[in-house]
Amino acid sequence: MHNHSANPLAARLKHLTLNSPLLTASGTSGSCNEMGRMKNHRRILHALGAFVTKGVTLEPKRGNPEIRVMEIRTGLMNSIGLQNSGAAGFLQKELPQLESCRLPILVNISASTIGEFGKLAAYLRDNDREELIAGLEINVSCPNLHAGGMAFGVDPRLVERVVKTVRRHSRKDWIVITKLSPNVTDITLPARAAIEGGTDVLSMINTVRGMAVNIETRKPFLGNVVGGLSGPAIKPVGVLMVYQCFTKIPECRSLRVPIIGIGGIACWQDALEYILAGATATGIGTAWFVNPNVFIEVRDGLEKYLSRHRTTLAKLVGKACDC
Amino acid sequence: MKKSAIRQPSPAWELLRRLLAIDGWSCQMSGSTALQAKKGKSAVLFKALGDTANRPPPSSAGVMIAPDENRLQHSLLPQNAGKLPGWLRLSTDELVQLAARRIPDRLPALGIDPLKIDTQTPHAHHQWLIDHFTVTVKSNLPVGRPAGNQFKLRFQTAHLRGITPGQFIMLQTRPGGPVLKSRPFTWNKAGRTLDLAPKAFLKRPFGIHRAFFPGFAPDFLRTLSLPSTLAAIIHPPQADEYDIFYKALDGGIGTHELRQLKPGDKIQALGPLGNPFDPASLRARGIEEIHLIGGGMGMAPLTFMAQHLRLHGFRIKAFVGLFNLAAIRLSDTDQWHNQTAASGHLFLDDLAAIGVKPEDLFVSEENKTRPPAGLPLHPKNFSAGFVTRQYERWVDAQHPASRRAQPPVMAFACGPIPMMRGVWQTCQARKIPLKVLMEKRMACGMGVCFSCVCRAKTAEGTERYSRVCLDGPIYDAQNLIW
Numbered sequence: 001m002h003n004h005s006a007n008p009l010a011a012r013l014k015h016l017t018l019n020s021p022l023l024t025a026s027g028t029s030g031s032c033n034e035m036g037r038m039k040n041h042r043r044i045l046h047a048l049g050a051f052v053t054k055g056v057t058l059e060p061k062r063g064n065p066e067i068r069v070m071e072i073r074t075g076l077m078n079s080i081g082l083q084n085s086g087a088a089g090f091l092q093k094e095l096p097q098l099e100s101c102r103l104p105i106l107v108n109i110s111a112s113t114i115g116e117f118g119k120l121a122a123y124l125r126d127n128d129r130e131e132l133i134a135g136l137e138i139n140v141s142c143p144n145l146h147a148g149g150m151a152f153g154v155d156p157r158l159v160e161r162v163v164k165t166v167r168r169h170s171r172k173d174w175i176v177i178t179k180l181s182p183n184v185t186d187i188t189l190p191a192r193a194a195i196e197g198g199t200d201v202l203s204m205i206n207t208v209r210g211m212a213v214n215i216e217t218r219k220p221f222l223g224n225v226v227g228g229l230s231g232p233a234i235k236p237v238g239v240l241m242v243y244q245c246f247t248k249i250p251e252c253r254s255l256r257v258p259i260i261g262i263g264g265i266a267c268w269q270d271a272l273e274y275i276l277a278g279a280t281a282t283g284i285g286t287a288w289f290v291n292p293n294v295f296i297e298v299r300d301g302l303e304k305y306l307s308r309h310r311t312t313l314a315k316l317v318g319k320a321c322d323c
Numbered sequence: 324m325k326k327s328a329i330r331q332p333s334p335a336w337e338l339l340r341r342l343l344a345i346d347g348w349s350c351q352m353s354g355s356t357a358l359q360a361k362k363g364k365s366a367v368l369f370k371a372l373g374d375t376a377n378r379p380p381p382s383s384a385g386v387m388i389a390p391d392e393n394r395l396q397h398s399l400l401p402q403n404a405g406k407l408p409g410w411l412r413l414s415t416d417e418l419v420q421l422a423a424r425r426i427p428d429r430l431p432a433l434g435i436d437p438l439k440i441d442t443q444t445p446h447a448h449h450q451w452l453i454d455h456f457t458v459t460v461k462s463n464l465p466v467g468r469p470a471g472n473q474f475k476l477r478f479q480t481a482h483l484r485g486i487t488p489g490q491f492i493m494l495q496t497r498p499g500g501p502v503l504k505s506r507p508f509t510w511n512k513a514g515r516t517l518d519l520a521p522k523a524f525l526k527r528p529f530g531i532h533r534a535f536f537p538g539f540a541p542d543f544l545r546t547l548s549l550p551s552t553l554a555a556i557i558h559p560p561q562a563d564e565y566d567i568f569y570k571a572l573d574g575g576i577g578t579h580e581l582r583q584l585k586p587g588d589k590i591q592a593l594g595p596l597g598n599p600f601d602p603a604s605l606r607a608r609g610i611e612e613i614h615l616i617g618g619g620m621g622m623a624p625l626t627f628m629a630q631h632l633r634l635h636g637f638r639i640k641a642f643v644g645l646f647n648l649a650a651i652r653l654s655d656t657d658q659w660h661n662q663t664a665a666s667g668h669l670f671l672d673d674l675a676a677i678g679v680k681p682e683d684l685f686v687s688e689e690n691k692t693r694p695p696a697g698l699p700l701h702p703k704n705f706s707a708g709f710v711t712r713q714y715e716r717w718v719d720a721q722h723p724a725s726r727r728a729q730p731p732v733m734a735f736a737c738g739p740i741p742m743m744r745g746v747w748q749t750c751q752a753r754k755i756p757l758k759v760l761m762e763k764r765m766a767c768g769m770g771v772c773f774s775c776v777c778r779a780k781t782a783e784g785t786e787r788y789s790r791v792c793l794d795g796p797i798y799d800a801q802n803l804i805w
Contacts (some may be wrong), residue, residue, distance in 0.1 A: 030771040034793070037766060037769070041453040054771075063714040063788050069766045069774035071524045071576075080773045082787055231524065289502075290525060292455040292593060 004281065008312040009302060011281040012047060013258050014175045014200045016104055016134060017051030018281060021302070021313055022271070025053045025106035025178070025262050025285030026137060031084065031131070032094035033101060037294060047299040049281060050104040053090070055139055057110050058120045060086035065223035070212055075231025076286050077210055079224035082110055082142065087123045095190055097130055104134035106177065109166070110142040117162050121169035135175035138166050138199075140190070141206040153181035153206075156193035163197025177191070177201040179240075182234070183209050187241040188248045195251050202245065202252070203260035203283065205238045231264055231286040238263025239277045244276025247321045255280065255317070267293065269303025275313060276320040338418060346550040360550070400739035413622045421556045425603065429552065453596060453769060458494075460588040461564060463581075466669050468652040472571040473620075474582055475532070475657075477564060483595055484561045486531060488602075488628035489760055489797040492594030493526035493768040494567075499593060523577040526593060529569065529774075530624035530796070533673055534562035542676035544633045544636040552634040554602035567626045568623040568669065596768045597796045600628075602635040610733045612638040614755070616714050616746050619645060619669065620740020622670045622762050625737050626677070633678045641674050642685045642717075644710025645740065648692060666697045675699035710738075711745030718753055727742040730755065736800075737762075747800045759801040763791045778804040 011021040026219070028216045031054040035041050070077050085093065089267060090107075092109040098105055108126060111117040112124035116223025124130060140162055152158045159178070167176050178194035182205035191202055207228025251257040261279030264289035265271050274282050287294045306313060336358055345766050348362040381675045419435055430436075458480040466473040483492065535541055571578040584590065605613070615625040622643050629639055643649060651669040665672045674684055684700040690706035698705070706713045722730050736746040737760035750757040763775035770793035779789035782801050789795070 027700065027773075028767075029768075029770060034770045037453050054773075061774065062354040062786075063773060068776065071766075078525065078766070078772070078774065082775050176805065222745060238371055239613045263791060289772060292453075318464070 006312070008306045009299070010048075011313060012255075013050075013135075013260070013281060015173070016050070016175055018104065020047055020049035020299055021275070021281040022299060023050045023106070023260060023262075023281055024048065024052050024288075025283035027054045027080070028288055030054055031056065031090060032097040036097075036100065040282045040293065040296070044292075044295050045101055045103060048101075049050070049294040050106055050134065051098060051139055052102050052106045052169075053084045053094075053098070053108050053282065054084060055108045055110040055142075056084055056087055056090045056120070056124075057082060058116055058123065060084065060085050065225050067221060067296075068189035070221050072212070072229070072233065075229055075233035076220065076289070077212060077227035077229050078207070078220045079223060079227040085122055086114055088209060091124070091127055091129050093133055095235055096100060096181055106135045106137050106175075107133055108137040108179070110139040112143060113146060114158070114161055114165050114249065118165040118169045121166045125169060125171050125174075130171060133171075133174060134248055135177060135200070135283070135306060136166060137177040137203060138162060138178050140181050140194075141179070141207070143180035151181055151183070154184050156189045159161055160189045160193040160197040163194050167198040175200040178201050178291060179262075180204040180205045180208055181269040182237055182263070189242055191245045191252070195257050196250065199257065201258050203262055204241050205234070205263045208234050208237060212227055214286055215296050225279070232266050232270075233264060235264030235266075235270055235273070239273050242274055243277040243321060244280050246318050252278065253321075265298070266291070268298045268305065271298050272305065272316070275316050276318070278318040278321055280314075280317050337554075338433060338435075342418075342422075342552055342556070343550050345429060345432055345552045348550050354694055358469055362550070373685065391451070401419075418556065419453060425556050426552060447564060453593060454482050455591065455593050456480060456594045457589045458482075460584045460586055460590065462586055463584045464654050464657050466653060467650045471617065471650070472582075473568070473650065474571065474572075475653075476581065476584065477535075477566050478590075479564045480592065480717065481563055482592075483531075483565065484563075485599070486534075486562075486565075487599040488624065488631050489530075489600040489795075490595040490597040491530045491624075491792075491796060492527050492596060493528050493765070494581075494593050495526050495591040496523045496577040498588045498590055499585070521576050523580050525577075525766055526591070526768070527577045527581070528596070528762075528768055529567040530762075530795040532566040532623040533626055534630060535564035535566075536561070537563045542758075544630065544678040546678055551603075551606055551636045555601075555606065565802045571618060591605070593768060595794055598794070600631075600797055602631050605733060606635065608733075609731050611639075612640065612730075612732040614640045614642065614643040614714070614718075614732060614734040616710060616738075617644060617670070618710055618736075618742035621736075621738030621742070621760070625735060626670060626673045628735060629679060630677050638683070639679050640711050640717075641679050641685050641712050642668050642684070642687070643674075644713075644738065645688050646684065647690045648686070648688050649692045650695065666695075666699055668698065671699055685713060685717065709742070709745070711742055711749065714746060717747045720747060720756070722755075724751060730763075733758065734749050735760065735797075739796070743800075744805045747805055750800065758777050758784040758797050759803070760797055761791045761795050761803075765792060768792050780804060 007019060009020050011018045013021055015056050029035055038044060052319060061084050064079050064081030068080050069077060109120050111120055121136060124133060133318050140159050141151050144150055144152045149161045163178055170176055176199050178199040180202060184190060207230045210227055210229040211225060239263060242259055245259060246252045250260055259278055260281045260282035260283055261274030262283035265282055265284045271282045284294055297314060340360060343350055343360050348360045351359045353359045379753050388511040422433060423430060430545060431464055435469040458478040461479050463474055463476045466475050567576055571582045605749045615629055629641060632639055651668055653667050681700050685704040687698060687708055687710045689709065694705045734750050734757045736743045736757060743759050747757055761777050762779060765775040766772040770790055773790060775791040776788035777791055780786055781787050786804055
């Protein structure tokens with residue numbers, strides 16, 4: 001009935017067909033080929049469908065003061081502060097190293113004003129290495145200078161304007177992904193706004209905001225006070241948000257705007273939950289700190305599940321939304 | 324191999340003779356299967372592989388060279404040579420390969436044509452790649468009297484053979500892998516309750532305290548002194564058992580789990596991480612004497628550093644700063660108690676076994692007590708107060724202000740930040756180059772999460788956050804912001 005030679009794990013994000021539905025979650029796999037120092041990096045790369053870089057900003061960013069990370073029972077809180085070497089440094093030093101991955105490269109971009117988002121997209125477009133880039137992922141969770149540091153992502157009108165600006169300044173064949181923040185009451189509002197703005201793909205979720213207190217010093221634990229929570233603890237939040245977008249937004253349901261499910265995936269069962277809730281592809285981040293084989297294990301697990309049920313991943317997208 | 328196969332003088336001897344001549348060692352064949360090398364008081368015996376009948380005296384150590392040129396073997400001792408403690412085995416082929424990589428400029432002196440070397444050796448590339456593997460716990464013993472919250476964990480693995488001082492590993496703190504299952508909670512059968520105790524989510528970073536080499540007595544470096552060129556070639560040596568020293572913090576989940584580990588437990592590890600360090604690079608800079616200044620737990624990675632430096636024949640001056648000497652008393656069950664001349668103190672016995680002489684070992688104790696008898700150090704080398712002060716006084720006595728030219732020494736410090744800052748002020752004023760070993764809270768250990776940052780200077784002199792796991796953990800003190 002179906003073509004047996006086709007890759008059952010293939011995932012389509014617009015015109016981009018990925019060999020595997022697994023992506024690196026932005027900020028957890030570096031932005032040059034840090035992974036290449038792993039002994040099993042070839043197997044890791046084989047398990048991946050695309051590489052999402054750490055957030056890149058127009059100017060280099062120093063990052064937040066210590067302490068930047070703390071562990072909770074089933075996850076991690078971080079406040080790195082987008083430390084990166086800036087768009088110029090990324091293009092010159094890091095992107096060429098990423099080329100050896102032989103994966104579609106999706107560049108995660110951050111900015112503090114809408115104008116800066118446009119400049120950043122244009123800067124990445126107008127250089128001689130833009131062919132190495134397959135698309136952009138817009139981080140709308142970063143603080144907006146004009147709104148007193150409140151994130152772009154909580155205001156649907158701003159989301160729409162940011163996406164529109166980035167879309168206008170991107171290469172036509174780049175896919176534009178909007179990575180949504182879970183720190184909102186209704187995820188479908190910024191999701192619809194991003195679609196209005198012309199996003200090709202939605203990815204969700206970014207980290208959940210949280211805080212920890214050091215009981216010995218009686219001060220906030222993280223240098224930046226506020227941290228982003230990631231890891232298995234947030235998976236149910238992410239699965240629900242994917243489900244809500246898939247069921248409530250016609251463009252998502254029809255797969256015209258596919259969803260990348262991210263948040264707490266640590267094993268193949270987790271990835272499958274996201275896919276059944278409506279995700280076309282999935283990103284893995286924090287679990288990779290804990291288990292360097294996680295991409296390989298998730299891919300193998302999915303492959304076995306699919307052959308056991310004689311189906312393909314594409315057929316399972318949103319199956320949990322059929323009721 | 325039959326004994327008769329190794330009789331004839333082989334190119335191995337000629338290669339070895341030339342190698343030793345670079346450092347001014349003189350060689351003499353003793354019989355047809357051994358070569359005696361001498362320089363001053365140091366002597367090393369080299370024997371052809373296969374000659375097990377003619378064993379060295381138990382106290383001596385030596386290097387074994389295999390004249391079989393077709394075999395490439397990169398291990399310290401073969402399984403079947405366990406009867407010869409203190410022997411290092413290398414094949415001629417391997418010696419040539421290593422020489423080509425480590426001392427390429429010396430190849431003509433060795434009579435080797437660089438063009439004829441096949442550099443595609445099996446072990447040429449894997450050395451600095453990060454591996455994920457399982458280690459087996461050998462022992463997990465409390466350190467300190469009365470037993471408190473410090474422990475020494477010994478584990479066995481064959482996967483850390485390239486690890487050098489300064490590098491570190493990430494260890495899962497309990498057997499059975501990470502908490503990543505769909506259902507992270509387990510049913511505790513004994514108590515019939517759901518086990519909701521917090522579990523460490525991440526691995527924890529640890530520096531190596533000491534390495535043990537298969538087939539070698541733990542204190543083989545007490546007597547062995549290798550010619551430095553040969554040491555440069557065989558670095559890093561191939562160990563299979565390692566010690567880490569850790570403190571179980573109050574309320575610390577990871578270290579609390581660690582202390583529950585029992586011999587035979589298998590735990591996951593990631594490594595080696597961080598930048599490798601090659602002592603031969605110091606030799607190239609004309610440095611002969613190394614000062615190691617450790618504050619408390621910070622002495623642990625410096626002990627591993629001392630081990631490598633001794634193998635390379637550097638003179639070592641070790642300064643151990645402690646709050647309380649009792650805090651490093653070893654437990655009775657620790658095998659170090661059975662060692663000759665062991666005082667039963669961590670670090671001090673380790674350094675003595677590594678070959679740091681009593682006159683080169685210094686201890687300062689903040690909580691002033693009378694030092695117990697039998698410490699492996701000269702009584703004058705014990706002082707009360709901070710180790711930074713002790714080091715400063717000693718440096719001023721050794722390198723007085725009248726001779727303020729840069730002495731051919733280098734210092735390494737590891738410990739709390741205020742202590743390292745103190746050492747840096749001392750070294751800066753006296754033009755002693757200082758390297759520090761940094762420790763920071765980590766998540767990934769691989770350079771992707773940007774958690775473990777310290778404040779460093781850029782080439783332009785501005786400030787930046789530098790990732791300890793990727794740019795360090797060894798830093799030039801002058802490149803950091805104190």
